[in-house]
Amino acid sequence: MKKLTFIIVNLIISQCYALIYELNGSDYSRMPAVFHFDDYDHCLTNPDGLYCTVDINVVSDTPSELYSLMQNYSEYNNKHFNHTFLRHGVCVTRSCKRFLQNTTKPITYSNTDTENAELKLVIEECLNDSLWNNYELKCRVTAPLYCNEREERQKDSGDLAVGVFLLVLLTLNVIGSLYDAIFVRGQNKPGSGNGVLLCFSVPHNFSRLMRPYADLGPREQRLKVFHGLRAMTTLGVIHCHSLLPFAIAPENVLFVENLYNNMANYIFLNGTIVVQTFFIMSGCLLSYKLEMLAEKREIKWTLLPKILIITWAKLTPSYMVVLATSATWLRYTSSGPFWKLVVLREVEDCRADGWSHVLYINNYLDPTQCLPQAWYLAANMQLYILGYCTFVIIKSPKYRKVALTILFIIGVVTPMAHTYFQNLEAVVMMTPEAVRSFLNNPTFHHVYKRGHTNIANFVLGIALGFLIYRLQKNEVNIQKYKKYRHLFLLTVPAILGTIIVGSVFYIDGIYTSVYTKAIYSGLIKPIYGVILAILVIGCVFEIENVYRPILEWDGWKLPAKLSYCAFLLHVAFIRIATGSLRTLMPFTYLLVAETTIAFIVLSYLAAIPFWLLVDAPLTELLQKILTGKLCQTETKVIPENDLTLKNNVKVFNSEEGNASV
Known part of the structure; x- marks a missing residue:
């Protein structure tokens, strides 16, 4: 009845x-x-x-x-x-x-x-x-x-300037590599040589890329769970973006519409929430590394400008190279019926809006197609500044807890307020029409990519970092909780549940009020964050042994180290492939799998030379300039950047300025 x-x-x-x-x-x-x-x-x-x-x-x-x-x-x-x-x-x-x-x-x-x-x-x-x-x-x-x-694309001064820069960069890598091979390694003088030239040495940077993490302390070693989380999340991001060719012009439209009748597909349709993993890791590593630094020196407010500048400098060089190339030479790579729609629009937007990326405020600029994936970098940089200021300015642990609680409440309330007052969707709805014109999605603009709407999980990450540090320092016996290890096994099904539950907003004939949407939009992110934090604790303290071996697998270390470069590069490959299409794309599960694997492999293969020739040398050179080590002849490696997509579980000291995972 x-x-x-x-x-x-x-x-x-x-x-x-x-x-x-x-x-x-x-x-x-x-x-x-x-x-x-x-x-x-x-x-x-x-x-x-x-x-x-x-x-x-x-x-x-x-x-x-x-x-x-x-x-x-x-x-x-x-x-x-x-x-x-x-x-x-x-x-x-x-x-x-x-x-x-x-x-x-x-x-x-x-x-x-x-x-x-x-x-x-x-x-x-x-x-x-x-x-x-x-x-x-x-x-x-x-x-x-x-x-x-059929027309010749005229090169302008911007194209020539970027071309000259890339040519100089390549020349420096050749000179630095020859110098290292002949005068340092050839004469068996490791640890010596010209610091500037060695920044551009491919053998030197390759040894950094392949260096194991044996020099880490036992406490930092237990954070290697983040290698797996980082690499797997990046793979998920590339997979989602790989659907662009199928979204912009599918051949079998009815098949695409029928995908929404299969509940299993909502793991991918609502999978955007997994990006919150980056914010949780960032917050955790920020608080953890600052607590480690506080063991060695007093953290004063005068350290704040140095930390912020070095954090900006570690992320920016390779980011700006990708930005400059996207604004210039990207348009010459191919052609096709979608070329102006998919590629040249990004080129034009990067020329107009590139300044916002340098300042990391591009996630508040709507709408723009210039490196759209970089909204995360801007939001994370903004949250990093907030986290640094909270830690450095507020000294008392009691007041820090109060401040973090207030920030967490703000992080829960702001998505609710946006959803309610602007009548937005509860989640970023991956409807067929929204995907076709994705950058016009108001929920994506006002809730998904802003810094202030992602505060909740960043604060949860900070609290997680404090908790892990305190439990390790006080040598609390966590093994007594092993009797609850079966509960930790529920974390992955629970994460999948937070993704699947969003499918309720797609069900035929069900109307959800703006109040329901607002409550859901405010609570779903912290719920996901709490579940993931429990999983991390179970891995760090070896409470469970099912997910931990998978996430701590040594095979994740290299992909995790290359994740930042792959993250920067993969959208360019996807745009070029989409713009070069000559016909419509038949949407089949097999073709989607093949396309996804192809883009993942291509992105990570390209990330290796990009890391060796661009990211590693420019980052190390800029760090040496900022820390006053430019004239040193030793080749001591400055730790990698944090910001979750760049790696190495390494705690900074007073000279090195910043830690990274």
Whole structure:
């Protein structure tokens, strides 16, 4: 009886809101294709060939049963594409040849929308003719147009400047490597030599990359669980971003929409919460390393500027190289029907908004496609500053607890406030339409990527670091809690549960109030953080022996050390591959797996030379400049950066300035 009542209520709601949850195959096939692309290469074999990727709003001047069907089906946007909003690739010089002949002057493409008005009208007339003949519908082409012509891309002063810098950097690596091989290693004088040249020595940096962590103390050794967490989380991030080619232009739209009917897929659809792992590790390592430093020296407020500058310097050099390359040479790497939409938009945005990345405030700049994955770096830097200030300025452990409690409450309340007052979604909804135009997602902008909305788990991480340090220092006998080891086994299922529970917001016919969304958005992150913190404690103190061997596997050390470089590079590879597509992507589980593995392998393989030639030498050189060690001849290695994506469980001393994991 209850089931029957639920079905009746659903039918009533569907009629009231004119929603269509499902269509049979015959009705679905009546609708125009959401994505369609003419042959790109064939189009441009003509020297005068013009190919345009356009967004189309389908309209109807007269009552249309098909148009109403499309509207009602698209209205349920939790699982459906907007079938009244199409993306087509049109070979204008072939498909619209008849309409081009009706113009009074030759039509060319310009980078200015106002100058493309006549071209837009031609494409609109062409598509209207096709839509009317096949569906008795019309359309309006929306700006901007993304057209590809056979034209030489002119290099400018910015391109040349970045090219010269990269060439100088490569030359320095060659000189430094030869100097190391001939005058240091060749004469068997390890630990000596010119410090500047050795920064750019590939053998020297390779030894740093492969160096084991045998010099760590027993307490720091127990934090090696973070190697596995860091590497696995980075792999998850690359996997999610690898879906861009399938999201921007899938061939089998119905298959994509049906993915939302399989509960197992919500592990990936709601998997964005796993990024909170980085914030928890960052907060934990910050408090832990500062407590270790406090054993050796008094931490005064005068140390704060030095810590902040060195923290900025350790993260920035390789980040800025990727930023500069994305703003210049990235646009010359390939071409395709999606090239201007996917790649050139990032180039333009990086030229306009690159300054915000230098200051680490890019996560408050909306919307921009310049290195969108770098929102995390900005948010984490902001939280690092907050954490440093809290630790250094507030000396009393009692007042620190009060301050952290207040910050935690702020971290819980702010996502609630944004969700309630701005009427946002409870989670970043990975709906088909939201994924197609992801950077226009208000929940992503106002809740997901801001620094102040991620405070809760960073503070939880700080508390976790304090707890681990105190338990280790006081030599508390944790083994007595081994009788609860079976409870620790529940942590991974519980983490999966926090991901799966978000699927409730996708269920057909269920309406969630803004109050429910606000409460969920404020609590889900700290709940995930608490569960992960319990897992970390179980691993650090060897309470459980199921997840710990996996996370502490030595094989994670090298991927963890390269994670920062892979994180910076992987989106560029994905953009190039997506922009180079010549046709639509068939969405199949096998092809998704192959694509994901390919991007992961490519990102980590590219991360090795990037680390050796760019990240390691520039970071070490800048650290030596800031710490006044530029003129030293010894080759003592300065520890790696923290910020979670850069590695080595290493505690800084008074001379080295900052620790890192």
